[in-house]
Amino acid sequence: xxxxxxxxxxxxxxxxxxxxxxxxxxxxxxxxxxxxxxxxxxxxxxxxxxxxxxxxxxxxxxxxxxxxxxxxxxxxxxxxxxxxxxxxxxxxxxxxxxxxxxxxxxxxxxxxxxxxxxxxxxxxxxxxxxxxxxxxxxxxxxxxxxxxxxxxxxxxxxxxxxxxxxxxxxxxxxxxxxxxxxxxxxxxxxxxxxxxxxxxxxxxxxxxxxxxxxxxxxxxxxxxxxxxxxxxxxxxxxxxxxxxxxxxxxxxxxxxxxxxxxxxxxxxxxxxxxxxxxxxxxxxxxxxxxxx
Amino acid sequence: xxxxxxxxxxxxxxxxxxxxxxxxxxxxxxxxxxxxxxxxxxxxxxxxxxxxxxxxxxxxxxxxxxxxxxxxxxxxxxxxxxxxxxxxxxxxxxxxxxxxxxxxxxxxxxxxxxxxxxxxxxxxxxxxxxxxxxxxxxxxxxxxxxxxxxxxxxxxxxxxxxxxxxxxxxxxxxxxxxxxxxxxxxxxxxxxxxxxxxxxxxxxxxxxxxxxxxxxxxxxxxxxxxxxxxxxxxxxxx
Amino acid sequence: xxxxxxxxxxxxxxxxxxxxxxxxxxxxxxxxxxxxxxxxxxxxxxxxxxxxxxxxxxxxxxxxxxxxxxxxxxxxxxxxxxxxxxxxxxxxxxxxxxxxxxxxxxxxxxxxxxxxxxxxxxxxxxxxxxxxxxxxxxxxxxxxxxxxxxxxxxxxxxxxxxxxxxxxxxxxxxxxxxxxxxxxxxxxxxxxxxxxxxxxxxxxxxxxxxxxxxxxxxxxxxxxxxxxxxxxxxxxxxxxxxxxxxxxxxxxxxxxxxxxxxxxxxxxxxxxxxxxxxxxxxxxxxxxxxxxxxxxxxxxxxxxxxxxxxxxxxxxxxxxxxxxxxxxxxxxxxxxxxxxxxxxxxxx
Ligand SMILES: Nc1ncnc2c1ncn2[C@@H]1O[C@H](COP(=O)(O)OP(=O)(O)OP(=O)(O)O)[C@@H](O)[C@H]1O
Ligand SMILES: [Mg+2]
Numbered sequence: 100x101x102x103x104x105x106x107x108x109x110x111x112x113x114x115x116x117x118x119x120x121x122x123x124x125x126x127x128x129x130x131x132x133x134x135x136x137x138x139x140x141x142x143x144x145x146x147x148x149x150x151x152x153x154x155x156x157x158x159x160x161x162x163x164x165x166x167x168x169x170x171x172x173x174x175x176x177x178x179x180x181x182x183x184x185x186x187x188x189x190x191x192x193x194x195x196x197x198x199x200x201x202x203x204x205x206x207x208x209x210x211x212x213x214x215x216x217x218x219x220x221x222x223x224x225x226x227x228x229x230x231x232x233x234x235x236x237x238x239x240x241x242x243x244x245x246x247x248x249x250x251x252x253x254x255x256x257x258x259x260x261x262x263x264x265x266x267x268x269x270x271x272x273x274x275x276x277x278x279x280x281x282x283x284x285x286x287x288x289x290x291x292x293x294x295x296x297x298x299x300x301x302x303x304x305x306x307x308x309x310x311x312x313x314x315x316x317x318x319x320x321x322x323x324x325x326x327x328x329x330x331x332x333x334x335x336x337x338x339x340x341x342x343x344x345x346x347x348x349x350x351x352x353x354x355x356x357x358x359x360x361x362x363x364x365x366x367x368x369x370x371x372x373x374x375x376x377x378x379x380x381x382x383x384x385x386x387x388x389x390x391x
Numbered sequence: 392x393x394x395x396x397x398x399x400x401x402x403x404x405x406x407x408x409x410x411x412x413x414x415x416x417x418x419x420x421x422x423x424x425x426x427x428x429x430x431x432x433x434x435x436x437x438x439x440x441x442x443x444x445x446x447x448x449x450x451x452x453x454x455x456x457x458x459x460x461x462x463x464x465x466x467x468x469x470x471x472x473x474x475x476x477x478x479x480x481x482x483x484x485x486x487x488x489x490x491x492x493x494x495x496x497x498x499x500x501x502x503x504x505x506x507x508x509x510x511x512x513x514x515x516x517x518x519x520x521x522x523x524x525x526x527x528x529x530x531x532x533x534x535x536x537x538x539x540x541x542x543x544x545x546x547x548x549x550x551x552x553x554x555x556x557x558x559x560x561x562x563x564x565x566x567x568x569x570x571x572x573x574x575x576x577x578x579x580x581x582x583x584x585x586x587x588x589x590x591x592x593x594x595x596x597x598x599x600x601x602x603x604x605x606x607x608x609x610x611x612x613x614x615x616x617x618x619x620x621x622x623x624x625x626x627x628x629x
Numbered sequence: 630x631x632x633x634x635x636x637x638x639x640x641x642x643x644x645x646x647x648x649x650x651x652x653x654x655x656x657x658x659x660x661x662x663x664x665x666x667x668x669x670x671x672x673x674x675x676x677x678x679x680x681x682x683x684x685x686x687x688x689x690x691x692x693x694x695x696x697x698x699x700x701x702x703x704x705x706x707x708x709x710x711x712x713x714x715x716x717x718x719x720x721x722x723x724x725x726x727x728x729x730x731x732x733x734x735x736x737x738x739x740x741x742x743x744x745x746x747x748x749x750x751x752x753x754x755x756x757x758x759x760x761x762x763x764x765x766x767x768x769x770x771x772x773x774x775x776x777x778x779x780x781x782x783x784x785x786x787x788x789x790x791x792x793x794x795x796x797x798x799x800x801x802x803x804x805x806x807x808x809x810x811x812x813x814x815x816x817x818x819x820x821x822x823x824x825x826x827x828x829x830x831x832x833x834x835x836x837x838x839x840x841x842x843x844x845x846x847x848x849x850x851x852x853x854x855x856x857x858x859x860x861x862x863x864x865x866x867x868x869x870x871x872x873x874x875x876x877x878x879x880x881x882x883x884x885x886x887x888x889x890x891x892x893x894x895x896x897x898x899x900x901x902x903x904x905x906x907x908x909x910x911x912x913x914x915x916x917x918x919x920x921x922x923x924x925x926x927x928x929x930x931x932x933x934x935x936x937x938x939x940x941x942x943x944x945x946x947x948x949x950x951x952x953x954x955x956x957x958x959x960x961x962x963x964x965x966x967x968x969x970x971x972x973x974x975x976x977x
């Protein structure tokens with residue numbers, strides 16, 4: 100029973116991170132109808148930036164800041180320099196170009212930092228605090244929840260309460276009309292990529308200390324899990340991404356706790372298949388079309 | 392009367408062959424100009440070229456004597472131009488309120504933007520009742536009001552309207568035409584009005600331009616188009 | 630019609646025999662290292678040819694072909710080792726193992742294809758990506774069979790004695806791999822030219838229209854996946870034979886991305902493009918090695934990092950550039966150049 104409780108909390112903490120990462124995928128999907136397969140690699144790149152800054156200054160927080168800013172810039176750069184030029188009529192092209200980006204980013208990281216694991220710093224203790232003799236949550240888990248919650252609230256406010264958010268939504272739904280109304284649609288797209296990439300960077304910063312650490316491939320499996328979470332949520336819906344993230348986090352925590360961590364990738368695959376084949380619309384989809 | 396919009400030798404199209412051929416046009420400030428012509432004559436293309444959605448291959452557009460060449464689409468609204476596209480372009484996923492706010496977002500003067508929003512609600516009462524409804528929940532007439540209202544929130548000097556009467560009851564069409572007239576008289580709004588409904592367009596227009604196969608074949612006073620049977624027969628088919 | 634078909638068949642057969650003969654002569658000239666590279670090209674070619682049929686003709690993107698190659702490789706490894714343990718030897722053993730590898734991979738392809746036929750675009754890409762990540766992990770889960778990350782050695786018999794005592798093993802490997810590749814190309818070329826190819830193209834170009842004209846779209850897509858998996862399985866099996874070992878690290882996600890890159894660069898859907906791609910897969914790392922060994926003087930660690938990552942970088946950049954600037958790939962470019970030349974020449 101204790102183990103179950105522990106795994107549940109652990110799963111929620113993992114799930115919060117997956118939710119954030121899935122949210123980043125949803126952001127780009129909504130803005131550009133692209134699943135950004137390069138998001139994992141881009142997030143790792145931002146985390147390496149944090150690693151460099153933290154190593155140089157000794158401050159985790161400056162590193163986190165570097166990751167967020169780096170994520171913003173990298174997202175904007177990818178949209179401006181690459182994605183803008185992809186032929187959007189071909190559904191293969193966007194995915195393939197994103198995969199090309201994966202190779203480029205991972206290769207660049209490997210050249211600069213090498214292909215060995217590096218420890219990712221955590222700002223708080225990761226030992227679980229005991230409540231009534233049962234280890235539940237660590238300070239770090241609380242930090243993760245807080246950070247993800249902050250991002251969720253921030254994004255919700257941005258999109259529903261601000262002019263920029265309204266512009267971003269309008270630009271995604273009706274680009275031409277938005278331009279006629281004075282919205283800089285290209286700029287909004289860049290902003291969308293930048294935001295998503297920063298959220299992805301944050302998710303990487305939160306998840307890496309709980310895994311093996313920094314490595315150019317460190318987010319590969321996280322990406323697949325987050326993609327699954329986003330699909331569970333319907334790919335189009337931010338609340339769906341959150342619920343999807345939490346449920347995938349829980350399931351994976353139970354699987355790895357009871358069956359072993361090496362089973363996780365297969366569990367993700369199975370989960371993804373089940374969701375796609377049984378509930379093709381995702382659990383939150385307003386529309387049926389799954390033929391993006 | 393000073394000239395607000397001037398079009399000189401405008402040639403534009405979508406592929407190799409142009410749709411518009413050397414179109415010349417002049418619209419004085421504070422007047423309503425009707426653009427008439429058969430289906431496929433190039434009316435929509437003309438408006439889209441004016442607002443920069445289609446790039447002309449030759450010729451130029453001047454607003455207040457200032458050439459618009461190279462001005463990005465999204466900047467035109469700053470210069471006082473508003474375009475209500477064919478099929479209205481209400482953003483279906485946004486609410487009525489959000490659609491309207493979008494129309495005034497570019498403005499620095501927030502207070503006046505809010506005032507303009509309130510005025511639109513006054514002007515179109517059905518919209519005020521449906522502030523929170525999504526665009527796709529509106530009826531055709533309500534959508535037309537919304538699209539028109541959204542353009543007015545920007546307080547434009549020049550309004551490009553592409554077939555506002557499309558699919559509307561004659562009574563609603565008449566109301567819209569009356570509204571345009573009222574805006575012209577009260578605020579000095581200039582309107583370029585593309586219409587299939589020739590009679591109602593000419594009932595409010597000051598001047599008329601007839602397009603055929605992408606060329607201007609007649610540009611004259613609206614009353615002449617109304618009264619000159621020969622012209623009507625030749626180009627407008629009634 | 631029938632006559633035409635058999636004419637194409639004959640032409641392909643003649644081409645294959647010709648290519649086989651030329652390659653045979655080539656293998657006699659090459660030193661062992663080059664022969665080994667030739668063999669590797671041939672092994673990759675089986676996989677890229679299969680993938681280009683899938684992605685180029687039926688429009689289904691697979692990021693899981695590296696994993697399918699792993700299926701073929703591990704099957705061949707297990708077959709070879711088991712047969713050797715039971716003292717089953719002889720000329721027929723290797724073909725049998727390879728066949729088993731192909732069949733098992735086809736079965737895996739069938740299963741993935743069933744799911745794939747119901748998915749499109751990014752969803753399919755996501756599922757196959759999950760496959761690419763899950764399969765290497767499975768070797769850890771079932772470590773008694775697959776021996777985790779260490780992988781398995783593969784028992785391969787030396788070249789037959791009848792070829793002489795000093796016959797270079799690499800040339801023998803090249804022959805085996807080339808035979809596999811030529812067979813693959815011949816079969817795929819005939820499939821692609823025939824009704825199967827037409828059906829796939831119809832499905833890719835307009836699914837609704839294809840359905841209306843009586844094509845069973847899902848069936849065609851599953852078939853495409855199975856055919857394509859056969860190529861991947863053979864390619865993986867051959868790689869296992871060449872390396873005489875298999876390990877999950879050799880069949881990572883990166884391999885899947887490399888295969889995709891190879892078919893994109895070669896020109897999606899073009900079998901000749903698949904040859905270009907396979908060549909590049911072997912040539913680029915070799916080139917990277919030469920570039921970085923030139924830099925070895927400055928810092929060995931840096932040179933090692935460079936060597937390991939330079940091909941990835943080049944592959945990634947090429948993938949992006951080709952996709953944006955010349956979607957037809959090398960083969961498309963050749964087409965354009967020859968077309969241009971043809972239009973030019975008569976006017977002189
Ligand atoms: N996006 C496009 N691409 C190519 N050709 C187009 C496009 N839009 C319009 N055309 C062509 O340009 C010509 C003029 O079309 P346009 O829409 O300007 O006509 P219109 O006068 O607005 O007609 P209607 O009264 O039916 O709205 C037509 O022949 C049409 O086929
Ligand atoms: Mg029109």
